[in-house]
Amino acid sequence: MSARVLVGVKRVIDYAVKIRVKPDHTGVVTDGVKHSMNPFCEIAVEEAVKLKEKKLVKEVVAVSCGPQQVQETIRTALAMGADRGIHVEVSGKDYETLGPLQVSKILAALAKKEQADLIILGKQAIDDDCNQTGQMTAALLDWPQGTFASEVNIEADKLKVVREVDGGLETIKIKLPAVVTADLRLNTPRYATLPNIMKAKKKKIANVKPADLGVDVSSRLEVLKVDEPPQRQGGVKVETVNDLVRKLKEAGRI
Amino acid sequence: MFPACRYSLQARKCIRALKVVQAEHVAPQVYSTRCSSSTVPRITTHYTVYPRDKDPRWEGVEMERFADEADVVIVGGGPAGLSAAIRLKQLANQHEKELRVCVVEKASQIGAHTLSGACLEATALNELIPDWKERGAPLNTPVTEDKFSILTEKYRIPVPILPGLPMNNHGNYLVRLGNFVRWLGEQAEELGVELYPGYAAAEVLFHEDGSVKGIATNDVGIGKDGSPKDVFERGMELHAKVTLFGEGCHGHLAKQLYKQFNLRENCEPQTYAIGLKELWVIDEKKWRPGRAEHSVGWPLNRNTYGGSFLYHLNEGEPLVALGFVVGLDYTNPYLSPFREFQRWKHHPSLMSTLEGGNRIAYGARALNEGGFQSIPKLTFPGGMLIGCSPHTHTHNKSAFFTFLLTIVYSALFSFQSFVSFHSPAPICKELTVASQRAPSCLSRQFLDRISFGVGLDSAQLKPAKDCAPIEYPKPDGKISFDLLSSVALSGTNHEHDQPPHLTLKDDSVPVAQNLAVYDGPEQRFCPAGVYEYVPLETGDGMRLQINAQNCVHCKTCDIKDPSQNINWVVPEGSGGPAYNGM
Numbered sequence: 042m043s044a045r046v047l048v049g050v051k052r053v054i055d056y057a058v059k060i061r062v063k064p065d066h067t068g069v070v071t072d073g074v075k076h077s078m079n080p081f082c083e084i085a086v087e088e089a090v091k092l093k094e095k096k097l098v099k100e101v102v103a104v105s106c107g108p109q110q111v112q113e114t115i116r117t118a119l120a121m122g123a124d125r126g127i128h129v130e131v132s133g134k135d136y137e138t139l140g141p142l143q144v145s146k147i148l149a150a151l152a153k154k155e156q157a158d159l160i161i162l163g164k165q166a167i168d169d170d171c172n173q174t175g176q177m178t179a180a181l182l183d184w185p186q187g188t189f190a191s192e193v194n195i196e197a198d199k200l201k202v203v204r205e206v207d208g209g210l211e212t213i214k215i216k217l218p219a220v221v222t223a224d225l226r227l228n229t230p231r232y233a234t235l236p237n238i239m240k241a242k243k244k245k246i247a248n249v250k251p252a253d254l255g256v257d258v259s260s261r262l263e264v265l266k267v268d269e270p271p272q273r274q275g276g277v278k279v280e281t282v283n284d285l286v287r288k289l290k291e292a293g294r295i
Numbered sequence: 296m297f298p299a300c301r302y303s304l305q306a307r308k309c310i311r312a313l314k315v316v317q318a319e320h321v322a323p324q325v326y327s328t329r330c331s332s333s334t335v336p337r338i339t340t341h342y343t344v345y346p347r348d349k350d351p352r353w354e355g356v357e358m359e360r361f362a363d364e365a366d367v368v369i370v371g372g373g374p375a376g377l378s379a380a381i382r383l384k385q386l387a388n389q390h391e392k393e394l395r396v397c398v399v400e401k402a403s404q405i406g407a408h409t410l411s412g413a414c415l416e417a418t419a420l421n422e423l424i425p426d427w428k429e430r431g432a433p434l435n436t437p438v439t440e441d442k443f444s445i446l447t448e449k450y451r452i453p454v455p456i457l458p459g460l461p462m463n464n465h466g467n468y469l470v471r472l473g474n475f476v477r478w479l480g481e482q483a484e485e486l487g488v489e490l491y492p493g494y495a496a497a498e499v500l501f502h503e504d505g506s507v508k509g510i511a512t513n514d515v516g517i518g519k520d521g522s523p524k525d526v527f528e529r530g531m532e533l534h535a536k537v538t539l540f541g542e543g544c545h546g547h548l549a550k551q552l553y554k555q556f557n558l559r560e561n562c563e564p565q566t567y568a569i570g571l572k573e574l575w576v577i578d579e580k581k582w583r584p585g586r587a588e589h590s591v592g593w594p595l596n597r598n599t600y601g602g603s604f605l606y607h608l609n610e611g612e613p614l615v616a617l618g619f620v621v622g623l624d625y626t627n628p629y630l631s632p633f634r635e636f637q638r639w640k641h642h643p644s645l646m647s648t649l650e651g652g653n654r655i656a657y658g659a660r661a662l663n664e665g666g667f668q669s670i671p672k673l674t675f676p677g678g679m680l681i682g683c684s685p686h687t688h689t690h691n692k693s694a695f696f697t698f699l700l701t702i703v704y705s706a707l708f709s710f711q712s713f714v715s716f717h718s719p720a721p722i723c724k725e726l727t728v729a730s731q732r733a734p735s736c737l738s739r740q741f742l743d744r745i746s747f748g749v750g751l752d753s754a755q756l757k758p759a760k761d762c763a764p765i766e767y768p769k770p771d772g773k774i775s776f777d778l779l780s781s782v783a784l785s786g787t788n789h790e791h792d793q794p795p796h797l798t799l800k801d802d803s804v805p806v807a808q809n810l811a812v813y814d815g816p817e818q819r820f821c822p823a824g825v826y827e828y829v830p831l832e833t834g835d836g837m838r839l840q841i842n843a844q845n846c847v848h849c850k851t852c853d854i855k856d857p858s859q860n861i862n863w864v865v866p867e868g869s870g871g872p873a874y875n876g877m
Binding site: 055056057058059061064072073074075076077229230231232234235236238239 | 404528531
């Protein structure tokens with residue numbers, strides 16, 4: 042099969058790090074904070090590499106949007122088995138306001154440029170929890186989508202995707218080209234071992250600007266304020282229903 | 296005494312029990328419980344204790360490792376390792392020679408496992424990178440004010456610092472060492488050093504003649520029970536003409552090298568302290584950038600070595616770095632360095648600074664305390680030890696002999712100095728690394744402790760029955776905090792499905808000895824809550840629970856365990872704390 046897979050990877054603050062709001066309340070502190078590849082993106086990369094190992098796809102291209110540091114994330118994808126990388130340079134204010142809509146436009150443009158047959162993304166990023174990029178990318182390309190995938194199989198020119206939905210598991214068959222977003226149980230990502238990191242240094246990462254792809258990354262959203270969630274107050278136990286009604290009235294709830 | 300290893304496990308248990316009875320006169324009921332012990336739940340599964348070549352689950356698993364060659368391999372991307380790498384590349388460029396220098400670092404990014412006070416003397420940096428200021432080295436806070444005090448429970452007695460004494464900090468910089476190390480990493484990369492954060496050196500490799508051949512990085516994908524997972528992959532071997540070990544205080548490979556090459560045969564045993572540190576954003580009105588404060592005294596008693604530091608940093612926000620150091624030669628097993636630290640913050644002189652402030656970081660690390668006499672032999676065929684790994688601050692020597700009670704908390708790093716050493720590499724005939732130590736010495740109650748060679752820290756604990764438990768105040772959640780919320784702030788984490796890296800030589804010793812005789816001191820000296828004695832599911836007796844995921848890689852347990860049963864080995868790379876500019 043001569044299929045080419047595009048995998049999107051996002052560099053996010055590591056899940057074990059305690060987040061701190063910036064003193065000016067415009068966002069969270071990121072300087073010097075430990076970052077790593079979004080866990081769902083790791084699963085996406087693993088799936089793409091597995092497909093290549095099964096000889097169902099020919100080439101895996103890892104893509105990331107952001108400043109210089111995202112190159113480390115692309116390198117990790119390369120070390121896991123991706124063939125080459127594309128770094129879409131977005132930095133400064135543009136990067137702070139970069140959201141799913143702009144990324145989808147970038148991925149759609151890249152998919153056309155690279156003639157990709159399949160796009161695999163993580164289902165959501167752990168920093169914004171949007172769960173929108175995969176769906177928007179499919180819509181922009183007018184491609185079918187298999188989201189929350191826990192199993193992916195290529196059968197001839199169709200994709201059989203088992204989706205994890207609220208009611209259980211749903212199996213769908215979609216035509217290629219398509220967009221798939223990876224859920225937790227799709228696979229267990231392999232480690233990026235040192236020999237592979239060393240080999241990855243020789244793999245190519247192309248630099249591209251959004252303007253080169255004809256994409257405008259300006260945001261239609263303005264973040265007014267970022268705050269920590271309010272401190273959780275202790276609850277109060279009440280003895281009788283009358284007490285409960287009284288307390289609710291006192292709190293102005295009823 | 297007769298070599299216990301030649302005897303069966305049962306016999307060894309009885310011999311050990313007998314030793315304890317003879318030495319400690321343990322009450323009869325404790326003795327009998329130990330001898331009639333039911334099966335001890337399995338704690339340790341690491342292959343360093345249970346080799347894989349004898350393990351049926353590992354039959355047929357491909358164990359060959361990919362190997363690569365470099366000229367110099369450096370273990371540890373801290374100040375020593377990175378300075379050595381930078382200097383080597385500078386020399387290579389000067390002599391127009393090719394030199395492949397590789398640095399392996401267990402933290403996921405350079406600086407993430409670095410923790411220090413810190414007060415940096417720039418002399419060495421001036422020699423290493425003279426244009427550090429233009430290159431943006433994060434030395435932003437020159438010391439403008441130096442304060443030293445002796446604390447009592449309610450009062451603060453100021454002690455004047457005279458110029459010329461080693462504790463005088465004027466001309467030095469207060470730094471966030473993690474940020475400095477990160478900057479050093481950038482300088483190293485610019486010079487062409489290959490940096491590999493996220494990969495831990497797990498094994499030293501030897502040539503047939505016994506000289507050091509290089510290192511092997513950690514295997515990945517071993518399950519908690521010690522069996523191979525689907526994603527199992529062997530580590531990689533890095534062979535080098537010279538291997539430098541800069542693991543910091545009490546490195547786990549350095550421990551092996553001491554034994555292998557008898558590096559400690561002509562020196563005193565090393566003694567250590569544990570340093571705990573927090574970063575606070577305080578009320579701007581209380582902020583005095585450039586002020587360095589140190590104290591001794593309360594809450595420690597006359598017999599416990601230690602003291603505090605509080606540095607006002609000048610980095611934009613009103614940030615202070617504060618911390619507490621406790622000598623690990625303390626004798627009371629009920630002492631908790633973490634709780635002494637939290638308690639110290641409630642001193643009236645501290646409260647005024649911290650009130651209204653916010654804690655944003657926490658961490659801990661062991662540090663070297665022994666002086667010149669504790670420095671081992673540093674070189675061996677194929678490599679050498681650098682930085683804190685072998686030893687510590689030369690200023691300590693003079694501090695031993697001063698009779699003023701003073702404290703200057705060390706910057707925890709030192710550059711190794713040597714004129715030349717024998718290396719098989721024709722390229723590096725002469726290596727010079729700028730050497731300097733930041734002034735340091737922790738307060739020593741000099742009048743009480745004139746003796747050297749007190750012995751190993753682990754041997755200093757008295758049995759619990761001979762000591763009084765210490766009543767620590769409850770944390771108030773504003774100035775002082777509980778252990779678990781502190782550990783969360785360190786950002787530490789490990790892949791949970793891997794063998795615990797706090798390995799025990801004998802799983803039965805913790806309950807039989809540590810708990811029985813010393814009331815489980817590891818519950819108290821671990822600054823991360825790794826060790827917990829919990830009741831057995833069957834109801835009778837206790838077992839040790841090791842929460843390996845919490846570990847902040849401080850190495851205190853390996854140092855202070857009275858049974859010397861705990862052997863800290865390196866977990867899968869990338870695990871551990873996520874310090875940011877500590």
